[in-house]
Amino acid sequence: xxxxxxxxxxxxxxxxxxxxxxxxxxxxxxxxxxxxxxxxxxxxxxxxxxxxxxxxxxxxxxxxxxxxxxxxxxxxxxxxxxxxxxxxxxxxxxxxxxxxxxxxxxxxxxxxxxxxxxxxxxxxxxxxxxxxxxxxxxxxxxxxxxxxxxxxxxxxxxxxxxxxxxxxxxxxxxxxxxxxxxxxxxxxxxxxxxxxxxxxxxxxxxxxxxxxxxxxxxxxxxxxxxxxxxxxxxxxxxxxxxxxxxxxxxxxxxxxxxxxxxxxxxxxxxxxxxxxxxxxxxxxxxxxxxx
Numbered sequence: 001x002x003x004x005x006x007x008x009x010x011x012x013x014x015x016x017x018x019x020x021x022x023x024x025x026x027x028x029x030x031x032x033x034x035x036x037x038x039x040x041x042x043x044x045x046x047x048x049x050x051x052x053x054x055x056x057x058x059x060x061x062x063x064x065x066x067x068x069x070x071x072x073x074x075x076x077x078x079x080x081x082x083x084x085x086x087x088x089x090x091x092x093x094x095x096x097x098x099x100x101x102x103x104x105x106x107x108x109x110x111x112x113x114x115x116x117x118x119x120x121x122x123x124x125x126x127x128x129x130x131x132x133x134x135x136x137x138x139x140x141x142x143x144x145x146x147x148x149x150x151x152x153x154x155x156x157x158x159x160x161x162x163x164x165x166x167x168x169x170x171x172x173x174x175x176x177x178x179x180x181x182x183x184x185x186x187x188x189x190x191x192x193x194x195x196x197x198x199x200x201x202x203x204x205x206x207x208x209x210x211x212x213x214x215x216x217x218x219x220x221x222x223x224x225x226x227x228x229x230x231x232x233x234x235x236x237x238x239x240x241x242x243x244x245x246x247x248x249x250x251x252x253x254x255x256x257x258x259x260x261x262x263x264x265x266x267x268x269x270x271x272x273x274x275x276x277x278x279x280x281x282x283x284x285x286x287x288x289x290x291x
Contacts, residue, residue: 003102003172004140004200006043006073007265011289012259012265012266013043013264014043014265015043015045015072015267015288016037016270016277017046017204017269018030018033018045018046018062018272019272027062030062030272031065031069033270033272033274034069037277038070038071040287041071041072041289043072043288044072044073044288045066045075046074047062047066047075047077049077049108060098075104075142077104078105078106078129079106079129080108081108081123083122084122096139102139102142103133103140103142104175105130105133105141107125107129125162126144127162127169130169131170140172141170142172142175143163143166143174144174144176145159145177145192146176147177147179147187148179148222148224149222156188157191157195160188160191164196167197173200173202174200174201175201175204175267177204177221178205178269179203179223180224180225182254185203188201189201200265202264202265202267203258203266205254205258206268207276207280208243208244208247208250209243209247209271209276210240210244211237214229214230229250248276248279252280256284259284268280
């Protein structure tokens with residue numbers, strides 16, 4: 001089923017994001033997490049894709065491997081940076097033939113050092129990838145968005161204008177970057193709607209599980225950490241279990257407010273772990289249809 005159809009239903013959706021592990025131990029851990037989370041019947045799960053295709057084969061292998069474990073849909077991420085149009089065409093055929101019709105279409109990142117003689121840049125933006133994919137098959141395409149601004153496009157209004165280009169290229173829904181201040185999401189959605197962005201915008205949620213995440217989120221990824229969250233987590237520095245519970249409590253309240261205000265669903269960034277995410281879902285009675 002197309003995720004856009006799920007988002008058009010009467011109930012909010014529930015979804016999880018995983019990344020392809022690079023070791024056998026990591027793979028076993030991922031499958032255990034998926035099995036645990038399957039009890040809340042997610043509507044769909046997504047699998048990330050390394051920048052420049054660094055985990056290309058592994059990403060698709062994991063997508064196919066987890067399909068029997070999930071009653072809902074499996075969505076593959078796909079980044080275009082570093083790929084030629086011929087390569088993307090081959091990938092599109094592979095996904096379609098595998099029964100994966102939902103794709104999170106992203107730009108990806110250029111080489112970190114800015115120098116790679118073998119780097120391919122036939123796609124400039126995510127909307128270029130989307131237009132290319134829709135010309136090949138009737139994929140259901142999702143896109144990313146940033147309620148607090150993107151490092152390359154810190155001006156939120158400008159970022160919203162880019163979302164309109166994505167819609168024109170075939171994007172049917174959006175998933176936000178992680179945020180901890182719900183006002184950021186509400187203001188962003190309001191601005192987007194007033195600008196003509198009329199596709200569902202799923203909030204992306206990641207519970208804090210470690211004290212060191214606070215500074216990493218804020219300084220590396222530009223995500224604002226509310227004072228109340230920082231205080232709550234800092235009060236338990238050195239107590240891993242208590243820090244994790246503080247993160248869970250914050251995420252529970254976040255999700256409760258988001259759903260009460262009419263968010264179309266909740267998308268959890270799981271980091272391939274299940275404990276925190278499952279506790280949040282069970283506390284809220286949050287389930288998907290899993291079909």
